Amino acid sequence: MDIFALFTTRVIEALRADYPQLEDELLARVVVEPPRDPAHGDLSTNAAMVVAKPLGKNPRELAMALAGRFTRADDIESVEVAGPGFINFRLTPSIWHDVLRAVGVQGENYGRSDLGKGDRVNVEYVSANPTGPMHVGHTRGAVFGDALASLMAWSGYDVTREYYINDTGGQTIILGHSALLRYREALGETIEIPSGFYPGEYLVPVGKALAAEYGRTLLDMPEQDAVLIAREAALAAMMELIKADLAQLNIHHDVFFSERTLHGQGGDIEKTLAWLREQGMVYEGRLEAPKGKTPEDWEDREQTLFRAKDYGDDTDRALIKSDGSYTYFAADIAYHRNKYLRGFKHMVNVLGADHSGYVKRLSAAVKAVSNGEADIDVRICQLVRLLKNGEPFKMSKRSGDLVTLADVVEEVGADATRFMLLFRRNDASMDFDFALVKEQTRDNPVFYVQYAHARACSIFRTAQRDMPELDVSPASLAAADVGLLATSADLELIRLLGAWPRTVAAAATAHEPHRIAFYIHELAAALHGFWAKGKDEPQLRFVNPSDPKLTLARLALVDAVRQVIRNGLGILGVSAPEELS
Template identity: 80%
Template sequence: MDIFALFTTRVTEALRAEFPELDPDLLTRVVVEPPRDPAHGDLSTNAAMVVAKPLGKSPRDVAAVLSARFRDVPDVEAVEVAGPGFLNFRLSSAIWHQVLKAVGAQGSAYGRSDLGRGERVNVEYVSANPTGPMHVGHTRGAVFGDALASLMSWSGYDVTREYYINDAGGQITILAQSTLLRYRESLGESIEIPAGLYPGDYLVPVAEALKAEYGDSLLDKPDDVVLPLVKDRVLAAMLELIKADLAKLNIHHEVFFSERTLHGPGGDIEETLQWLRQQGMVYEGRLDPPKGKTPEDWEDRQQTLFRATDYGDDTDRALVKSDGSYTYFAADIAYHRNKYLRGFKHMVNVLGADHSGYVKRLQAAVKAVSHGEADIDVRICQLVRLLKNGEPFKMSKRSGDLVTLADVVEEVGVDATRFMLLFRRNDAPMDFDFALVKEQTRDNPVFYVQYAHARTHSIFRTAQRDMPGLDVTVAALAGADIGLLQSEADLELIRLLGSWPRTVAAATVAHEPHRVAFYVHELAAAFHAFWAKGKDDTSLRFVNADDPNLTLARLALVDAVRQVIGNGLGILGVTAPEELS
């Protein structure tokens, strides 16, 4: 039961009844939400301000007409016009009891919706160069992308998780050369790793495997023979290493797309460039010198250009380098056209902080290759600063000069890593304090939320101990007399439970999983506060042996809190423990 969706429907129906001349599209702008000040009521709507101008009336006059229609509605205790024309509702406890019943009845489905209507969406995230293990710089994007994919699945989208393997650039040749150096080392040669090559010892097992298979025979082969062979072997090994690292965070992709498949004769880039020419989206010309810093894709020469400005970009973009090879952007266009041809009209790309300049060009590319049918949202994940007790923290660097994803997970665990990286907007820089996330205090957000979930189970154990004859089965909780929950503390907690469907829907539309993390933390805080009140006021205790009916009603409330926290943590990929050690 989504109380906000329910009243949005009621308000728009009232508008249609009072003002049938209104354009139906205008009514889609009507919003029902919590008022900024809880003292103003339970719900507030902008309806009167949305429709006043087309009606030629003042917002307050429209609000007064609307308020009259709600004054005799049984579950509305009061309705008033406020400010420039807001309509504020104060609801009866009976409707909040219906919300609580809905949580119990829907269980793990509470808050799910068909918002996505089964539409396919491609969420591409991580997409790190396959040149070694995942490092801490990749971890935030990995967690964000995975949580966003779960969030969109929860809300009814058909989600594909995709990893773009950057396996076609010069870094792959450097990776193969670094592996060959380790191969020579495995054969007994003393080596020094020059600047520019990858020094990590993660290449040693690949070198040992080459030695086991080929002995020293690769030493006599020319580069044009040995490098392609080593590239294939080391790429396969690095991809398995990356998959294993991601699995440490319970992250698994359905699709691994190789950039190399875009290149070469008959590849997607060549085919896409031909298609772009046919569509008139490409021309031969010169780019004006850029203002400020010169970007890497600008050359003062006649060249093949994509008409990116026709699709919202700041400048047209080069597709072919002076040496005849394709630019990175040419590969980007071909790759996103490939996504569109695979049936994805909704795409989300999760990129690092150094890719903020890619947003407009990718949006232009998707708009062009789909003739405006597809959309893309590029989410930028800002940098993470590692701290310990507020001071910069340098961990062990077992893989060359990298701080790896595995290091972070080993230090603080999967749950803390995932929750803390989601407990802030993705586009805001963040500090990750290893000391804080190990504390078992309210200052540690992940502990605070998991402790709330564990406390719900503890309360049931207390009930079984103190009231051994009390039936607390699912059926018994469903039949509890919820009407006994009349205190402001009860209703405050239920109101928060009632906002979960709206929260998860809004998070989905905005592509912001941090809203889920914020919500479960707020719910945990409200639940802990309720528990603390019961220490001083026996009438607010969850378990009261002298009042089994009220106890059963309160346990239904506790179970609803357990369910909703569990639902939220599930979206975030964080466990919901029954006990904490």
């Protein structure tokens, strides 16, 4: 039961009854939401201000007339017009009791919706170069993308989780050289790893595996051939390592797409360039030098350019380098055309902070290759500053000093890692404080939320201990007289439960899973606050042996809070423990 969606429908129906000429596109701008000041009521709508100008009416006068349509509704206690034309509703307790009953009936499905209407959406995330294990810089994008995919699936989208494997280019050749050195080391040689190579210990097993399979034969062949063999072995090993790292956070992808498949004769890049030429989207020309620092990929020459400016980019983009090879952007266009041809009209790419310049070019590419039918949202995850003893770690893969995803999970656990990385907007940089996420205090958000779930479970154990005759089965809770919940504390908690469906829908629409983390943290705080009040006010205690009916009603409320916290944690990929040690 989405109380906000319900009243949005009622307000729009009232407008249609009085003004049938109003168009659906205009009415779609009508919203019902919580008022900024809770003292103003339970719900507020901008309806009068949305339609006043097209109707040629004064918004406040229109609001007064619209408000009059609701004054006799049984479930509305009062309706008032405020400011320039806001309409504020105060609802009767009975409607909040209906919300509570709906949570009990819908259970784990409370908050689910058909918002996505089964539309297919491709969420591409992580996509780290397979040149080493996952480090903490990748972890934020991995957790964000996985939670976003779950959130959208919860909201009725048909979601595909995709990983783009960057398995071509110079970095893979360097990986091959690095693995070949480890191979020689495995054969007994003393090696020195040059600057710019990958010195990490994670390539030692690759070298040993090559030695076991090939013996000394790689030493007898041309180095470029041996490097290619070592590269393939290293890439395969690194992808297995990456998958294992991600699995520690319960992250799994549906598709692993190899960049290499785009290249070569008859590959997607070649086909895409031919299609772009047929559509007149490519021309031969020169690019002006960018203002400020000249990027490495800029060349002052006649070259093949994509008309990116026609699709909203700041500049046209080069597709072919002076050596005849394709630019990274050529591969990007081909890859996103491949997604479109696979049936995805909605795409989300989760990229790191160093890819902020890709937003406009990828948007232009998707618009061009889909003739405007597809859309893409590029979500940038800002840097994570990992603190230990007050000092940040270096995170470069080419350095041996590497803080890996596995290191973080081993230190604080998967739950804390996921929740803390989601307890902030993706586009804001953050500090990940090892000390904080291991504390069992209210200052630790993940502990605070999990403790609320565990406390709810503990309340039920207390009821079974103190009132063993009380039936607390799901059927009994469903039949509880929740109309007895009439205090301001009761209704405040139920109102917050009523905001859950709207929160999920808004988070899915905005592609912002942090809203889920914020919401369940607020709900946890409300439960803890209610429990604390019960210590001083016996009539607010969840378990009251002298009043079995009120106890059962309160337990139904606790169970609903427990369920919604569990639903929220599930979207975030975090467990909901029944006890905390």
